[in-house]
Amino acid sequence: xxxxxxxxxxxxxxxxxxxxxxxxxxxxxxxxxxxxxxxxxxxxxxxxxxxxxxxxxxxxxxxxxxxxxxxxxxxxxxxxxxxxxxxxxxxxxxxxxxxxxxxxxxxxxxxxxxxxxxxxxxxxxxxxxxxxxxxxxxxxxxxxxxxxxxxxxxxxxxxxxxxxxxxxxxxxxxxxxxxxxxxxxxxxxxxxxxxxxxxxxxxxxxxxxxxxxxxxxxxxxxxxxxxxxxxxxxxxxxxxxxxxxxxxxxxxxxxxxxxxxxxxxxxxxxxxxxxxxxxxxxxxxxxxxxxxxxxxxxxxxxxxxxxxxxxxxxxxxxxxxxxxxxxxxxxxxxxxxxxxxxxxxxxxxxxxxxxxxxxxxxxxxxxxxxxxxxxxxxxxxxxxxxxxxxxxxxxxxxxxxxxxxxxxxxxxxxxxxxxxxxxxxxxxxxxxxxxxxxxxxxxxxxxxxxxxxxxxxxxxxxxxxxxxxxxxxxxxxxxxxxxxxxxxxxxxxxxxxxxxxxxxxxxxxxxxxxxxxxxxxxxxxxxxxxxxxxxxxxxxxx
Ligand code: HEM
Ligand code: SF4
Numbered sequence: 001x002x003x004x005x006x007x008x009x010x011x012x013x014x015x016x017x018x019x020x021x022x023x024x025x026x027x028x029x030x031x032x033x034x035x036x037x038x039x040x041x042x043x044x045x046x047x048x049x050x051x052x053x054x055x056x057x058x059x060x061x062x063x064x065x066x067x068x069x070x071x072x073x074x075x076x077x078x079x080x081x082x083x084x085x086x087x088x089x090x091x092x093x094x095x096x097x098x099x100x101x102x103x104x105x106x107x108x109x110x111x112x113x114x115x116x117x118x119x120x121x122x123x124x125x126x127x128x129x130x131x132x133x134x135x136x137x138x139x140x141x142x143x144x145x146x147x148x149x150x151x152x153x154x155x156x157x158x159x160x161x162x163x164x165x166x167x168x169x170x171x172x173x174x175x176x177x178x179x180x181x182x183x184x185x186x187x188x189x190x191x192x193x194x195x196x197x198x199x200x201x202x203x204x205x206x207x208x209x210x211x212x213x214x215x216x217x218x219x220x221x222x223x224x225x226x227x228x229x230x231x232x233x234x235x236x237x238x239x240x241x242x243x244x245x246x247x248x249x250x251x252x253x254x255x256x257x258x259x260x261x262x263x264x265x266x267x268x269x270x271x272x273x274x275x276x277x278x279x280x281x282x283x284x285x286x287x288x289x290x291x292x293x294x295x296x297x298x299x300x301x302x303x304x305x306x307x308x309x310x311x312x313x314x315x316x317x318x319x320x321x322x323x324x325x326x327x328x329x330x331x332x333x334x335x336x337x338x339x340x341x342x343x344x345x346x347x348x349x350x351x352x353x354x355x356x357x358x359x360x361x362x363x364x365x366x367x368x369x370x371x372x373x374x375x376x377x378x379x380x381x382x383x384x385x386x387x388x389x390x391x392x393x394x395x396x397x398x399x400x401x402x403x404x405x406x407x408x409x410x411x412x413x414x415x416x417x418x419x420x421x422x423x424x425x426x427x428x429x430x431x432x433x434x435x436x437x438x439x440x441x442x443x444x445x446x447x448x449x450x451x452x453x454x455x456x457x458x459x460x461x462x463x464x465x466x467x468x469x470x471x472x473x474x475x476x477x478x479x480x481x482x483x484x485x486x487x488x489x490x491x492x493x494x495x496x497x498x499x500x501x502x503x504x505x506x507x508x509x510x511x512x513x514x515x516x517x518x519x520x521x522x523x524x525x526x527x528x529x530x531x532x533x534x535x536x537x538x539x540x541x542x
Contacts, residue, residue, distance in 0.1 A: 031057045
């Protein structure tokens with residue numbers, strides 16, 4: 001096998017089975033096997049251990065395991081050209097039953113692919129400078145960031161070159177293709193934390209520092225965030241990093257994860273566990289051993305958190321040019337709709353499209369004299385709205401049982417219908433109320449950071465096991481970052497709409513003007529809302 005390395009953990013008998021498999025054949029080697037063998041010999045020829053390695057190619061088996069795959073395509077910092085968007089739409093149309101999902105990490109996901117089609121998809125992606133490689137697997141995933149980079153009046157510097165530099169360095173780099181677990185980086189210089197720094201393994205956020213009498217704009221460095229069943233918020237290191245030091249720091253942190261990260265249990269392998277054990281100070285000390293000296297922390301330039309939402313028309317850094325933030329309900333589009341977006345981006349903007357970690361999209365660089373016509377486009381008026389209603393506009397959902405093998409319940413279509421129901425029945429608000437739904441504890445839909453997070457489970461009833469949800473309240477990122485807290489009392493899926501409408505109704509009555517849901521939870525206390533839920537449930541039971 002190509003390129004098998006003598007890693008320092010190679011002789012450790014305590015490492016898990018997946019680790020053993022990665023020593024036998026690196027995840028990246030599966031790309032060649034897919035192209036040379038499996039795509040020609042078919043689904044039944046795929047070996048079990050290679051099926052796990054498919055993730056390094058950005059490919060996962062979808063549910064049910066009957067020969068279809070999902071593929072995730074990296075969209076670094078969520079910026080793509082109309083030509084790339086057309087290529088993606090073409091892949092979805094020809095091979096993916098017309099379906100395109102924007103994910104919570106700004107990637108594009110396809111479903112329904114067969115093994116025979118994958119080499120052609122690799123080629124088509126390559127032809128437009130895109131790739132699915134290492135979009136899944138124990139390696140550096142898509143680098144998330146600011147989809148407005150370069151045009152953002154709220155950014156302190158343009159992060160596009162830095163993101164590009166890191167993507168080019170890390171993707172297909174065999175020094176870093178065997179990490180203990182998935183590894184998520186975020187780079188954003190937007191002062192509203194568009195990169196969701198606190199829930200990434202490594203994040204860079206805007207900062208400044210006076211060094212030798214000169215003011216330098218750069219970054220603060222966060223490590224050890226992540227969601228899933230044991231969520232952790234990232235910790236800020238006592239480090240200031242100049243723009244030209246980002247790669248060095250990223251290499252340093254990734255090296256520490258590779259060499260010191262835990263490889264015994266898959267559920268205890270993310271960087272967050274190492275950071276929690278070491279603490280930020282020791283982590284910094286170890287980092288400096290790899291990078292050499294770095295400046296200590298400067299002044300944080302983050303001013304809050306806008307959760308990756310950009311709805312409406314806004315003036316750019318470049319006077320006279322505007323960007324348009326559009327709503328894509330639960331991130332799902334057809335190939336044709338994505339092509340129509342590419343058309344709009346070309347006709348009104350400079351052809352670039354942004355994918356947002358709120359599962360939405362935006363169009364960049366619209367000159368002032370075209371804004372009115374853009375707003376009157378049928379697709380914008382009726383489908384990808386500039387000002388969506390409160391609930392559809394802020395609803396996020398993971399993939400769920402439709403395609404995910406780990407899911408306990410259906411989520412995406414359910415979240416879409418739930419949000420529409422709430423828009424009909426619950427009060428409209430002047431602040432977002434972010435609702436996130438996930439189908440299991442893995443939290444691909446990031447339920448921990450939602451105002452109201454819904455996590456699927458099953459409950460026993462007289463009629464057998466039925467779909468139900470646990471409700472979590474009060475999550476937010478930014479200065480007041482905290483994960484939401486669970487309310488007791490699992491709600492049957494059918495009751496979810498009415499129960500949430502009532503809870504939100506009380507919130508609308510009790511809130512002080514402009515109060516966000518997490519602020520309300522903070523003010524009144526979880527017990528107060530628990531009492532409301534208990535009252536709603538006992539009233540329903542009568
Ligand atoms: C077919 C199966 C799966 C689907 C469709 C799926 C879907 C997704 C999507 C769309 C994202 C956003 C990520 C991105 O764009 O990079 C995501 C993130 C995530 N996925 Fe999955 N996923 C699947 C399997 C899994 C598995 C097997 C695990 C864990 C064992 C998992 C755990 C997570 C976690 C923890 C996150 C994000 C939370 C974080 O930032 O830590 N997923 N997934
Ligand atoms: S949260 Fe669970 S159910 Fe939803 S996509 Fe992720 S792994 Fe699947």
